[in-house]
Amino acid sequence: MAVTELMQELFFNPINVALLSVCVFLLYKIFAGGRKQPEPQRPPELPRMKRRDFTLQDLKKYNGVDDERILIAVNGQVFDVTRGKKFYGPDGPYGIFGGHDASRALATFSLDKDSLPEEFDDLTNLNPEQMESVREWQMQFREKYDYIGKLLKPGEAPTDYSDEESNAEGDKKDT
Numbered sequence: 283m284a285v286t287e288l289m290q291e292l293f294f295n296p297i298n299v300a301l302l303s304v305c306v307f308l309l310y311k312i313f314a315g316g317r318k319q320p321e322p323q324r325p326p327e328l329p330r331m332k333r334r335d336f337t338l339q340d341l342k343k344y345n346g347v348d349d350e351r352i353l354i355a356v357n358g359q360v361f362d363v364t365r366g367k368k369f370y371g372p373d374g375p376y377g378i379f380g381g382h383d384a385s386r387a388l389a390t391f392s393l394d395k396d397s398l399p400e401e402f403d404d405l406t407n408l409n410p411e412q413m414e415s416v417r418e419w420q421m422q423f424r425e426k427y428d429y430i431g432k433l434l435k436p437g438e439a440p441t442d443y444s445d446e447e448s449n450a451e452g453d454k455k456d457t
């Protein structure tokens with residue numbers, strides 16, 4: 283019977299059991315984990331970060347621990363995800379992304395540290411579906427979080443944004 287076979291496949295295949303456990307753990311972290319430490323008052327939001335570009339190394343400290351702010355790069359763009367601390371903070375289910383380029387991890391649906399590059403990752407060996415997935419994540423991040431600047435390729439000079447009104451909303455136009 284189809285349902286019985288599905289259940290057997292789900293619960294007796296070790297890979298599916300492992301995946302199911304990861305999902306249950308993530309759901310627990312997202313929903314129960316957030317309730318564990320109720321905050322009597324919302325912490326004051328950090329001022330909007332000035333527009334600037336980052337190397338992979340520059341990004342590292344913005345992991346919610348070494349610096350309160352949390353930045354994540356997706357497909358060459360750096361986003362301030364501090365307001366998503368329950369996801370990307372040190373105790374969040376996606377905490378390993380903080381201060382990193384999460385493109386490959388998101389494209390391959392992986393929470394493995396090996397998916398977070400130590401060197402600049404040009405993503406050229408991702409397949410078309412994975413590239414499409416990165417672009418969708420990028421769009422989702424652009425909708426929800428502030429765009430701060432570019433992730434610089436090795437040797438690429440940072441853009442001089444000093445002429446821009448860096449705190450102005452609507453500065454997503456040239457991204």
Ligand code: HEM
Pocket residue numbers: 301304305306308309312366369376387388390391392393426
């Ligand atoms: C397979 C089990 C997984 C489950 C059950 C799960 C569950 C969820 C849920 C329920 C949300 C929405 C939370 C909310 O908006 O309140 C979410 C968001 C998210 N998930 Fe997962 N997830 C899973 C795996 C993954 C994996 C493997 C990745 C990364 C490779 C991932 C990355 C994300 C990201 C980036 C968000 C968006 C957080 C934001 O809004 O900034 N998830 N997940």
